[in-house]
Amino acid sequence: MDAHGFDEALDFAISMERAAVAFYAQLSAMASFAAQKSVLAEFLAMEEGHVTMLTGMKTRGAVKLSPKAAVDLGLARRLAAEEKPTAGMNFQDILSTAIKKEERSGSLYVDMAAASADTEARSIFERLAAEETRHKRYFEELYETEISRDN
Amino acid sequence: MDIKDFIAPFAVWKRAFEKPFTVKKPIDDRPGAPRYRGFHINDADKCVGCGTCEAICMNKAIDMVPAPGHDAGPGDSGLRPRIDYGRCCWCALCVDICPSGSLGMSNEYVWIDSDPEVFRYTPGVEPKPWDGAELGYRRAEGYRLLDEHRVDMPELHHAEAVKSFLELVRGYSRQQAEKEADRCVSCGVCIASCPAHMDIPGYIKAVRDGELDTGLRLLYETNPFPEACGRICTHLCEEACSIGTGGDPVAIRWLKRYIADQVELSDYAKALPRAEAPTGRKVAVVGAGPGGLSAAYYLTLLGYKVTVFEKDGEAGGMLRYGIPEYRLPYPALDKDIGYIESLGVGIKRGVSIGKEITLAKLRADYDAVYLSTGLPTAYGLEVPGDKHPRVLDGVAVLAAATRGEELRLGERVAVIGGGNVAMDAARTALRHGAKVDILYRRREQDMPADAEEISEAKAEGARLVEKAIPLEVKDAAGAYAGKSAIFVWNDAVMVQKEPGKRPVPEPIPGAVREERYDSIIAAIGQGPDLSFVAESDGVPMKRFKPIVDADGKASTGTVAGAPVFAGGDLVNDRKDAISAIADGHRAAVGIDRLLGGKGA
Ligand SMILES: Cc1cc2nc3c(=O)[nH]c(=O)nc-3n(C[C@H](O)[C@H](O)[C@H](O)COP(=O)(O)OP(=O)(O)OC[C@H]3O[C@@H](n4cnc5c(N)ncnc54)[C@H](O)[C@@H]3O)c2cc1C
Numbered sequence: 029m030d031a032h033g034f035d036e037a038l039d040f041a042i043s044m045e046r047a048a049v050a051f052y053a054q055l056s057a058m059a060s061f062a063a064q065k066s067v068l069a070e071f072l073a074m075e076e077g078h079v080t081m082l083t084g085m086k087t088r089g090a091v092k093l094s095p096k097a098a099v100d101l102g103l104a105r106r107l108a109a110e111e112k113p114t115a116g117m118n119f120q121d122i123l124s125t126a127i128k129k130e131e132r133s134g135s136l137y138v139d140m141a142a143a144s145a146d147t148e149a150r151s152i153f154e155r156l157a158a159e160e161t162r163h164k165r166y167f168e169e170l171y172e173t174e175i176s177r178d179n
Numbered sequence: 180m181d182i183k184d185f186i187a188p189f190a191v192w193k194r195a196f197e198k199p200f201t202v203k204k205p206i207d208d209r210p211g212a213p214r215y216r217g218f219h220i221n222d223a224d225k226c227v228g229c230g231t232c233e234a235i236c237m238n239k240a241i242d243m244v245p246a247p248g249h250d251a252g253p254g255d256s257g258l259r260p261r262i263d264y265g266r267c268c269w270c271a272l273c274v275d276i277c278p279s280g281s282l283g284m285s286n287e288y289v290w291i292d293s294d295p296e297v298f299r300y301t302p303g304v305e306p307k308p309w310d311g312a313e314l315g316y317r318r319a320e321g322y323r324l325l326d327e328h329r330v331d332m333p334e335l336h337h338a339e340a341v342k343s344f345l346e347l348v349r350g351y352s353r354q355q356a357e358k359e360a361d362r363c364v365s366c367g368v369c370i371a372s373c374p375a376h377m378d379i380p381g382y383i384k385a386v387r388d389g390e391l392d393t394g395l396r397l398l399y400e401t402n403p404f405p406e407a408c409g410r411i412c413t414h415l416c417e418e419a420c421s422i423g424t425g426g427d428p429v430a431i432r433w434l435k436r437y438i439a440d441q442v443e444l445s446d447y448a449k450a451l452p453r454a455e456a457p458t459g460r461k462v463a464v465v466g467a468g469p470g471g472l473s474a475a476y477y478l479t480l481l482g483y484k485v486t487v488f489e490k491d492g493e494a495g496g497m498l499r500y501g502i503p504e505y506r507l508p509y510p511a512l513d514k515d516i517g518y519i520e521s522l523g524v525g526i527k528r529g530v531s532i533g534k535e536i537t538l539a540k541l542r543a544d545y546d547a548v549y550l551s552t553g554l555p556t557a558y559g560l561e562v563p564g565d566k567h568p569r570v571l572d573g574v575a576v577l578a579a580a581t582r583g584e585e586l587r588l589g590e591r592v593a594v595i596g597g598g599n600v601a602m603d604a605a606r607t608a609l610r611h612g613a614k615v616d617i618l619y620r621r622r623e624q625d626m627p628a629d630a631e632e633i634s635e636a637k638a639e640g641a642r643l644v645e646k647a648i649p650l651e652v653k654d655a656a657g658a659y660a661g662k663s664a665i666f667v668w669n670d671a672v673m674v675q676k677e678p679g680k681r682p683v684p685e686p687i688p689g690a691v692r693e694e695r696y697d698s699i700i701a702a703i704g705q706g707p708d709l710s711f712v713a714e715s716d717g718v719p720m721k722r723f724k725p726i727v728d729a730d731g732k733a734s735t736g737t738v739a740g741a742p743v744f745a746g747g748d749l750v751n752d753r754k755d756a757i758s759a760i761a762d763g764h765r766a767a768v769g770i771d772r773l774l775g776g777k778g779a
């Protein structure tokens with residue numbers, strides 16, 4: 029998809045974050061016990077925060093996001109490709125799903141930036157891609173401390 | 180009256196013109212001898228505030244006092260010695276005994292003041308002109324009043340040990356235990372570092388005095404698993420031991436074991452407190468690991484009727500189904516559990532909460548519920564191919580070994596991970612005759628397993644492959660297809676990517692390696708199984724942990740039913756037996772307080 033100009037780029041990003049909210053809501057509907065629901069509610073609230081942030085930026089007409097990518101812990105590349113969340117999903121399943129999701133969003137923004145002829149849109153997508161690396165990093169750190177504690 | 184008595188006062192006058200014996204500056208500025216025992220100096224950062232100097236001082240010239248800038252914490256009482264020079268006889272015994280070697284004496288001896296109250300100070304904390312003096316008295320190199328070497332523990336040799344599941348550590352004899360107990364200076368800085376705050380100096384003194392019943396009573400005040408902890412405790416106390424600042428720390432863990440080993444189970448009741456009168460109230464405990472059983476023990480003493488629900492066939496949790504018998508033999512664990520059961524704690528084995536009974540039902544039928552369900556879920560490798568039938572989970576392998584099942588690990592085994600589960604799985608595989616590689620993503624020094632466990636695994640023959648990032652598991656080819664698997668990993672370098680954070684293993688491009696193994700045991704981490712807590716139970720969760728207050732109580736909001744407490748591996752960050760035991764004790768006290776008892 030190609031996007032032109034500020035509004036279109038932000039609308040696209042907001043729709044992506046809304047899709048993420050819907051994704052966690054869908055997982056939550058599938059969840060069968062309290063611990064899953066609370067983690068999914070936390071992640072859903074984070075995505076809602078991103079929607080609010082991007083909407084605010086659109087209203088103000090300026091994207092205040094650092095173009096600096098976060099350190100990549102390299103987990104996303106290694107985690108097994110297929111994630112099939114089930115009613116019995118544990119913390120590892122949820123976190124790997126989240127990491128993979130952020131990775132996918134990041135690469136999509138990178139592709140969008142590359143495909144954008146419009147310089148403003150390109151710069152916005154580059155910043156959004158950098159923002160996704162920060163989200164991914166957040167989940168990767170959680171994965172390191174909570175899941176692969178012994179490796 | 181003699182004539183001299185009249186003349187004498189006039190004779191004295193002539194002295195008035197002679198050079199006086201006293202001068203304005205009463206003492207000539209003569210330096211003290213190089214090893215003169217003058218005013219004390221103390222390296223307050225090296226000092227651990229153990230108070231051994233205070234204890235040895237026969238003149239009571241030393242008081243331990245709070246010192247600004249030195250907070251109490253593991254291995255430091257936060258106190259520092261204050262010397263009273265009205266009492267000090269300059270014998271320097273304090274310097275000779277000081278375990279940390281922080282205390283010395285300068286060769287300064289002149290301190291003039293008209294106020295007699297001031298000759299008292301805390302060296303190293305209150306600045307004095309002689310701070311940093313090079314000369315003066317120090318404990319001579321190699322001279323120790325304290326024995327810096329611990330009494331050797333008889334152990335099976337590694338070559339011998341790896342042939343069977345016999346316990347490695349044989350335990351102290353009476354003579355050895357008393358000699359080791361003699362090394363303790365009773366400073367007590369270890370107490371704060373023990374999650375259960377055991378009375379360590381107290382029970383070590385009991386060993387020294389040969390009063391093992393007293394020792395056992397002191398152990399049980401805070402820990403009803405002395406046989407187990409006397410063998411496998413993470414012994415944080417030994418890291419804090421003041422003797423360890425200048426030699427081997429006292430073998431606190433082995434002394435605990437010595438007491439428990441020496442007293443027969445049939446004699447426990449004579450030494451230990453009886454339960455208080457029944458309160459008429461009932462508590463349900465979920466999980467018969469050390470945490471759940473510790474709560475059950477203290478609640479029973481407080482007069483509660485306790486029922487423990489355990490999904491497995493035997494009680495003990497990870498102490499039984501995780502830790503192998505060469506480290507913790509089953510009879511020792513059975514002794515701890517046997518005593519708890521003998522007090523009337525009912526353990527319903529083979530009953531899984533969430534399957535046979537719901538949490539809501541427990542909350543309806545009991546006056547309080549304690550959750551100590553640990554971390555039974557093994558996390559997967561999460562690399563492509565990790566569902567290969569030869570990829571096994573470490574906790575399951577260890578549990579199968581406990582049940583006496585045939586493991587069929589094969590000849591070549593890879594263990595992935597660097598924690599205690601990995602070390603125990605590797606050493607179990609070695610005892611089954613396998614050739615074992617332990618592959619860990621970081622360096623040896625980053626491994627979360629006890630250093631002792633790592634060195635023993637290596638000594639028993641395991642090969643450690645550091646900086647190995649798992650990439651993939653593939654089926655083996657040819658005759659091995661389906662029976663063996665290929666483990667593929669990427670060699671890494673450690674890169675300090677961000678200041679202040681720990682280095683990250685970064686794959687070396689192209690450095691991909693692979694080996695064929697008959698079994699690949701994943702031991703990367705474990706998590707809880709909280710599927711038995713429904714949203715309708717109202718127990719708040721954060722990141723797969725119940726949220727609890729300082730007593731271990733979860734706020735269940737408006738949802739009706741008995742209060743829910745939680746602890747142990749499920750909740751705490753330390754994830755060791757003694758922390759689970761401490762959590763269980765704390766919850767018992769909290770439950771009692773909530774239900775109207777005095778909470779002690
Ligand atoms: C291989 C291995 C080696 C270890 N080595 C050491 C060591 O050297 N030193 C040390 O201090 N610690 C060690 N640990 C950690 C130690 O075993 C744990 O910290 C400790 O056992 C935690 O106690 P707990 O009561 O919280 O949980 P656990 O011991 O895990 O007990 C939980 C119990 O709850 C039961 N349960 C779970 N869910 C349910 C349910 N729904 N219904 C009924 N019952 C349920 C389980 O079957 C289990 O019996 C090791 C752990 C492992 C796995």
Ligand code: SF4
Pocket residue numbers: 221225226227228229230231232233259260273276277278279280281282
């Ligand atoms: S004996 Fe040494 S370490 Fe202990 S309090 Fe005195 S000066 Fe400090």
